[in-house]
Amino acid sequence: MTFDPELLGQPKQELAALLKELRKRAGLSGDRLAKRCDMSQSSISRIENGKTQPSLVDVERILRALGAPAEVVAEVTALARLAGTQWQDIRAMRRKGLDKKQAELAALESSSTELRYFLLSMITGLLSTPEYIQASLAHSPVDTREVVARKLARQEVLRNPAKRFTFILTEQAVRWPLVPPEALAAQIDRLEKLTHVPHIRIGVIPLGGYVPVAALDTFTIYDRTLATVENTMGVLILRDSRDIDAHLELFSQLETFALFGDDARERLSAWSAACGGGRPPASPSGSDGHR
Structure with missing residues (x-):
């Protein structure tokens, strides 16, 4: 076929x-x-x-x-x-309204108990500061004010102690200069603070060393019922148990190479401190509201 x-x-x-x-x-x-x-x-x-x-x-x-x-x-x-597989391209999401995508994500987060996020190149909206969210949408051709508000509103789900969140971020995702250095330092500080929340695990995979496994895209797993795979052009939604199991296995492998707890906090503090002055590089196009 x-x-x-x-x-x-x-x-x-x-x-x-x-x-x-x-x-x-x-x-x-x-x-x-x-x-x-x-x-x-x-x-x-x-x-x-x-x-x-x-x-x-x-x-x-x-x-x-x-x-x-x-x-x-x-x-x-x-x-x-x-x-059992659905493709949501970014052009269609813009036509329907990016705020509707945020409503879908909020519903998934509300109905799920255990959520796992692998973040390859950017920080997800759940963990983002307002400045970072605005920067991620800066190149969108549509009005994003409602999207920003909905992204921030979604962060309330992190306060629910009945849920379990695990976020794995690459060093690239944490340190990508999407915002000026001072704002990036504030964003990294937010990540460090969230590592103290008991039901939220934040792990980072530093560059260097040896990591004999790689993921080509950002992905999220909701319980064991649905997985999403995200790239610049859209989101792939997977409902087949075999696809979900494959992503669970990949996530477990990546988890073994991530730093958590005090090790993660030490690394995040160092990255925050390393944010100096100077003119930042031009921002990439961002995720345009996927996350």
């Missing part, structure tokens, strides 16, 4: 209709198929009506119960993977 980012997330109804058609061809009722799959009849019905997004494991169980040939299994499995 050809991969087209614009089609990600769209085949959900196509998958539902195909699974229903395969069941009918096999001469099985929804109840009989459910018994063969060790699933409830209502689960089969919701999947076939497109009300529930089946996992790849569920799809494979259904296909085995139907005795589907190998070529059908390959096609349906590929379709299921596309149906």
Whole structure:
């Protein structure tokens, strides 16, 4: 099956209709198929009506119960993977309004208990000072005043002790000169202060040394149900358990090379102190409201 980012997330109804058609061809009722799959009849019905997004494991169980040939299994499995993946490009987000993306993120953060963030090149909005947030949106072609307000409002979730946050930042993410030196020092100081919050873990991966694992993008994992992968052009949303497990494994590997606690605070203090005067480099385009 050809991969087209614009089609990600769209085949959900196509998958539902195909699974229903395969069941009918096999001469099985929804109840009989459910018994063969060790699933409830209502689960089969919701999947076939497109009300529930089946996992790849569920799809494979259904296909085995139907005795589907190998070529059908390959096609349906590929379709299921596309149906469970969504691409949000930055142009579409701008058209809809970047404040709506902030509302989506707030809902995810509110409904999740354990949140993991790997930050490759910038600091996420949850950890950012107002100056840093404004700088990250400086090159956006749309009005960002509401986006800034919503980003700051989202930070209230960090006060909830029932949630567990783990942030891993590369040295590049911490020290990228998105704001002038004095403002960058204040931003790094905010990170250091947050390391004292019991339910927030902030780790940093310094440059130098030996880190035999690398992530190519910023990513976030919400519990064990959803992961997002972010780059300059947009956000990839992954719901398949295999994709989520792969990112959990990568996060665990990166975690072993990060400094936490007093070691992280010592490094952050040194980076803050290193912010001197002088004219900073031109700011990059920023994340345009993704985070």
